[in-house]
Amino acid sequence: MATPQTGAGDPVRSSELLWRAFEPQHTRPGPKPRLTVEQIVTAAIALADRDGLGALNMRNVAAELDVGTMSLYRYVPGKGELLDLMVDAVNAPDGDEPDTAGMDWREVLEYLASSTLTFYAAHPWILEVNQKRPVLGPQSLRGLDFALAAFDDHDLSDREAILIITAVFGTVTGIALSYLIQDVPADQGGPVSTEEEWWEVQLPYLQRAMESGRFPRMSRLDQEDAWNVTPETAVRHTLDAYLAGIAPRMEATYRPGARSPGRDAT
Amino acid sequence: MATPQTGAGDPVRSSELLWRAFEPQHTRPGPKPRLTVEQIVTAAIALADRDGLGALNMRNVAAELDVGTMSLYRYVPGKGELLDLMVDAVNAPDGDEPDTAGMDWREVLEYLASSTLTFYAAHPWILEVNQKRPVLGPQSLRGLDFALAAFDDHDLSDREAILIITAVFGTVTGIALSYLIQDVPADQGGPVSTEEEWWEVQLPYLQRAMESGRFPRMSRLDQEDAWNVTPETAVRHTLDAYLAGIAPRMEATYRPGARSPGRDAT
DNA sequence: CCTTGATCGGGTACGTTGTACCCAGTAATA
DNA sequence: TATTACTGGGTACAACGTACCCGATCAAGG
Numbered sequence: 001m002a003t004p005q006t007g008a009g010d011p012v013r014s015s016e017l018l019w020r021a022f023e024p025q026h027t028r029p030g031p032k033p034r035l036t037v038e039q040i041v042t043a044a045i046a047l048a049d050r051d052g053l054g055a056l057n058m059r060n061v062a063a064e065l066d067v068g069t070m071s072l073y074r075y076v077p078g079k080g081e082l083l084d085l086m087v088d089a090v091n092a093p094d095g096d097e098p099d100t101a102g103m104d105w106r107e108v109l110e111y112l113a114s115s116t117l118t119f120y121a122a123h124p125w126i127l128e129v130n131q132k133r134p135v136l137g138p139q140s141l142r143g144l145d146f147a148l149a150a151f152d153d154h155d156l157s158d159r160e161a162i163l164i165i166t167a168v169f170g171t172v173t174g175i176a177l178s179y180l181i182q183d184v185p186a187d188q189g190g191p192v193s194t195e196e197e198w199w200e201v202q203l204p205y206l207q208r209a210m211e212s213g214r215f216p217r218m219s220r221l222d223q224e225d226a227w228n229v230t231p232e233t234a235v236r237h238t239l240d241a242y243l244a245g246i247a248p249r250m251e252a253t254y255r256p257g258a259r260s261p262g263r264d265a266t
Numbered sequence: 267m268a269t270p271q272t273g274a275g276d277p278v279r280s281s282e283l284l285w286r287a288f289e290p291q292h293t294r295p296g297p298k299p300r301l302t303v304e305q306i307v308t309a310a311i312a313l314a315d316r317d318g319l320g321a322l323n324m325r326n327v328a329a330e331l332d333v334g335t336m337s338l339y340r341y342v343p344g345k346g347e348l349l350d351l352m353v354d355a356v357n358a359p360d361g362d363e364p365d366t367a368g369m370d371w372r373e374v375l376e377y378l379a380s381s382t383l384t385f386y387a388a389h390p391w392i393l394e395v396n397q398k399r400p401v402l403g404p405q406s407l408r409g410l411d412f413a414l415a416a417f418d419d420h421d422l423s424d425r426e427a428i429l430i431i432t433a434v435f436g437t438v439t440g441i442a443l444s445y446l447i448q449d450v451p452a453d454q455g456g457p458v459s460t461e462e463e464w465w466e467v468q469l470p471y472l473q474r475a476m477e478s479g480r481f482p483r484m485s486r487l488d489q490e491d492a493w494n495v496t497p498e499t500a501v502r503h504t505l506d507a508y509l510a511g512i513a514p515r516m517e518a519t520y521r522p523g524a525r526s527p528g529r530d531a532t
Numbered sequence: 533c534c535t536t537g538a539t540c541g542g543g544t545a546c547g548t549t550g551t552a553c554c555c556a557g558t559a560a561t562a
Numbered sequence: 563t564a565t566t567a568c569t570g571g572g573t574a575c576a577a578c579g580t581a582c583c584c585g586a587t588c589a590a591g592g
């Protein structure tokens with residue numbers, strides 16, 4: 001096959017590892033570990049970023065770290081759990097997050113959308129990972145917390161806030177899936193690699209289909225114009241319309257400091 | 267592993283097979299084929315619907331049809347191409363599509379969204395298939411053509427029409443991905459199967475995280491209320507807002523019969 | 533200091549996949 | 563009837579995840 005994949009290992013083990021930093025460490029007998037979980041996760045992410053998810057297997061990760069394949073299993077229960085850790089780890093902040101204090105709801109949500117899109121562009125393999133059950137690790141939670149800042153000055157129910165975040169996030173993800181048709185790092189000269197070749201292959205069939213009269217509306221499209229859309233454009237269009245749609249509600253609930261954290265505790 | 271997956275085989279072979287009905291058939295020497303591509307695709311879809319994508323392998327498909335594993339390769343070049351065929355085949359109309367003639371743009375798009383969501387619910391494995399390159403087969407094209415009916419009475423550019431369809435489709439897909447956390451058909455009593463158990467495992471860690479003070483906004487959420495969202499609700503919220511957002515534009519471009527097909531050919 | 537036993541590195545090997553290759557049986561054509 | 567393209571499908575191998583094992587290591591107790 002080309003690019004097998006899955007997500008989510010045993011949640012018990014995944015959770016343990018995700019929150020490992022918060023567990024106390026005591027000294028133990030035996031040799032010092034040669035690796036850390038961080039090193040393995042970092043190497044695995046580098047590998048996936050560079051060579052695609054298809055190249056992510058335990059032997060390759062081990063080779064990346066110059067250790068034996070089975071040594072990885074001293075730190076990580078299996079590949080599924082490793083993927084869980086990778087997914088959370090790539091959500092780590094990159095340092096150029098803005099301060100939400102001076103931003104209104106629209107700015108926060110727009111930042112959320114655009115940073116999510118660049119995130120997918122940087123780690124396209126994430127879109128291939130089968131995120132059945134959401135593994136909420138520290139980094140993912142951090143992102144959620146950041147997003148909630150959009151509603152600091154609004155009197156919205158928790159449910160509505162989550163609904164809006166889900167909408168923005170889901171929109172970007174859905175569009176990214178359609179467009180970030182990541183060209184497999186063309187190490188192997190497989191059947192077809194580039195996007196151009198791909199369309200070239202389909203074209204004659206599509207052409208004949210258009211001429212068949214079975215797709216009257218499609219055949220009237222100016223193909224050149226119709227498909228001239230980048231993921232950025234698509235996200236911008238969708239988000240603009242969506243934000244315009246919720247704007248009345250956001251304005252109606254504007255109440256400075258309504259939800260900002262830390263008020264009632266001081 | 268648990269649920270390996272991928273999509274897209276050799277596009278040349280996939281395209282040939284997708285459009286095979288339009289190719290002429292001539293009589294040939296040798297024994298009559300015992301199977302058809304349709305039978306294989308149907309069996310594979312039944313298998314995936316029933317047992318999940320994890321159970322979809324060539325040996326199981328062959329067993330389903332009571333033939334030898336390798337016989338499948340007489341009809342289908344490989345698993346990747348079979349998946350391409352499956353994806354297109356499930357897009358076949360189910361007979362209860364409404365007539366778009368009496369529907370306005372909003373009704374068409376709303377139907378598109380809701381039918382897409384029920385589609386994902388019926389074939390959750392589709393969400394796991396890695397749809398890198400879109401394989402545009404006859405059924406997928408038919409769906410696109412249907413969607414374009416929303417703009418029959420509107421004077422929109424092709425590009426804008428595609429943008430809107432992409433938005434609706436992407437939104438539903440993105441949300442479906444977050445929510446249709448398909449519970450693996452629990453044939454194997456694996457580590458954790460049900461959604462409840464899953465949350466039960468995460469809860470203590472989340473609890474501790476909330477208490478850590480690192481996620482001030484998250485920890486102020488009423489968890490019960492905040493996550494009480496179904497995919498239907500989420501889609502409805504997002505779509506309502508989005509449609510409200512594009513409504514002015516749609517009204518501004520209302521021009522009965524502007525794009526309906528077949529006018530200029532009569 | 534030496535013993536003990538938990539821990540570490542990692543080699544070997546097996547089960548599950550996709551599928552290349554091969555051979556024997558079959559049926560339209562010459 | 564002979565030819566030959568085509569069919570069913572068995573065997574076998576490569577890639578992968580990982581169970582299991584052995585020997586090396588080193589904190590703690592004597």
